Amino acid sequence: MTAGEVEIELSCDSAIAEVQTRSDGETPGDDIIASLKVDTPRRRHFLLRAAYDGSRLECSLQDVTERYEATQTLHFLSEHDPLTGALNRRGLDKYIEQAREAKGHLTHPLVIAYLDLDRFKLINDLFGHHIGDAVLRRVYLRIEAELESHNRVCRVGGDEFVILFGDTPLEKAASLSQAIVDAIGERPYEIDHRAFHVRASLGLIESPANLSPREAISAADCACREAKIQGKGRIVVYGHGANMFDERARQISLLEQFSGDQPPPGLFLEMQPIMSLATPHEALDFEVLLRMRGPDGLAIPPAKAISAAEANGTISALDKWVMETTLKWIDCNRSRLTRTRFVSVNVSAASLNDERFVREVGILFERYQNVVPMLCVEITEGVALHDLANTRRLINSVQRLGAKVALDDFGAGYTSFPYLRDLPADALKIDGEFVKNINRSPANAAIVEAIIGLARNLGMQSIAEWVEDAPTLELLQSMGVDHVQGFAIARPQSPDQILAATSAADFITDPDILAVIDARGALYATDDDAFRSMH
Structure with missing residues (x-):
């Protein structure tokens, strides 16, 4: 885009007036680019190129619908899982960073849940990945149905999800998490004339401010693994002052001691x-x-x-x-x-x-x-x-x-x-x-x-x-x-x-x-x- 070019969105009826307004004061020959949205059975996007010489406005329209939609799709896929539509890891990290930047305006610390489907691999192994994918999409819909608009779901593995509870008290997040686990397992998933029963385990943490996004997710994963040990359909909850975080800090410190070729002292x-x-x-x-x-x-x-x-x-x-x-x-x-x-x-x-x-x-x-x-x-x-x-x-x-x-x-x-x-x-x-x-x-x-x-x-x-x-x-x-x-x-x-x-x-x-x-x-x-x- 050259100097003087501006990308705008407007209807055809107001296109010329908008271009004239935006081009006022421009030197003759400068281009102004506008993306025009026209209400048709399929919403279309046009590129308006205009040049204003002070007395006359010359315009051209180009249909850029395919390019626009491809760009939007690529942008969506850069931060979302193509199978379920949930956030992917990049989208997850971005959301967490935004939540941390806004922490001064939030009432509660960020609460993170890690959810793992129990023995889900059996479905893929016995019935094929197309069945497993269908089950995953429906699991995601059940998770979404229990959440509020400011909560986000991320798929981080084959059958693993991270749920971000923005500005939500831990007690409420725990209640929503239990509702999610119950919703996942309360009734079977009917696909291709078969019924599949799925259970989930969930770990929920109130993330301390000093944890990086990766460390916070890892801590929630540990809580989830503890829930799996306790049995199907369980959740484990840790507040930000839980001993688990001190224990994890000690484990990380221990890992750092084993970072070289030589055994550590002690x-x-x-x-x-x-x-x-x-x-x-x-x-x-x-x-x-x-x-x-x-x-x-x-x-x-x-x-x-x-x-x-x-x-x-x-x-x-x-x-x-x-x-x-x-x-x-x-x-x-x-x-x-x-x-x-x-x-x-x-x-x-x-x-x-x-x-x-x-x-x-x-x-x-x-x-x-x-x-x-x-x-x-x-x-x-x-x-x-x-x-x-x-x-x-x-x-x-x-x-x-x-x-x-x-x-x-x-x-x-x-x-x-x-x-x-x-x-x-x-x-x-x-x-x-x-x-x-x-x-x-x-x-x-x-x-x-x-x-x-x-x-x-x-x-x-x-x-x-x-x-x-x-x-x-x-x-x-x-x-x-x-x-x-x-x-x-x-x-x-x-x-x-x-x-x-x-x-x-x-x-x-x-x-x-x-x-x-x-x-x-x-x-x-x-x-x-x-x-x-x-x-």
Whole structure:
């Protein structure tokens, strides 16, 4: 558009007068552009080009309907979802920023809901995406029907929506959110002579002013996931002062600590004894556990530290640190670990599939080859079975260097038994979920006994986790399990406490536990035959 050109909207009857008014004072020859709207069965748009020389007005009209409508469509699609007509992520960010800019004129903070349809993927998988799309459009209409004019809906994923409650008190937004969840699931969606039942979960937050749009949506997503855990058709609501926001800030800070190639400061190791039931007073075996302290000196839950490392892609560096620190510690204290037959160390799924990690661990094993035979690498069963060929290759290489391999959480995977014959592991570590309720669940007892027998027949050792009381220990003992681990034996200990002990039984303080192992100890052989596969 050149100098002097103006785009205006007007009817044909007033076009000339408007152009004359707008062009008054212009130099001769300047153009003025007007978009003319004419009421016809299809509303049309015209471009008026006019030149005024002071005494005469020359005009031309051009039908630009197609171009105008295409431009409007592109503008709409830049901020809206083409399937439902809801806002897309760009439109969502723009709306949130506008709401924040207007916060001085608003009575209430911005309230954001994150809505997720439960098990919606089944509809797409079983009936096709065209059916799923039809259901999504109708879900969107039900959401819109419950909202007020100043509320907005955004589709952020296949079956996920964000709802923005502008200048709405949290209590009212919660009421509207529950109405939305109820409306979505109250009656089926009839499409192509079929009826589809859909349920939704929703997380609602009152966004603190210091949260960015992305952080606010992420917080609402977390609330939604909590709602899904509680059951279908639930909503979870957090006000702006909720502890959840402080917890998320701590999680983000933790993620930032795992941002480099090197593990963050504050890492240290603890060790939990694993007791041999054949020689409880003669063996000192244990599992190495990662621990971390924050900048304030307070302990960070291990699961959170590991999740942060996985999220930032630094879990392999963390696993390497644990492996190297453990091997170095064993090497330095070898003379004081004469009763230690194996030291278990966990390796994550990401590290197992990281060629660099596998190569670096091989170098570590060469450097500490004198103590590698004491090492037992634990691989989670589900990870091992996910890529059987890679797992078999890793097991062979680890065993070739002298270390042992245990399949951790055994029994949790539904394909365990058929594949077990192809994995030459040295031990099976029974999933603690089966062990902890073994006295109250005949089914769990049957599964545990089957795993113990399977390990024995395959020449492997069996290790039961989460042993927490004497009755559980006694039942496991009667089944013939080789090793036990859990709070009934000992909680995680510092390395110095491990070095000060002579056996795993030294840590037992419960007289009932001591009575069980002392009364039944004579039933077990005292030679090393029972442990040959772990040596």
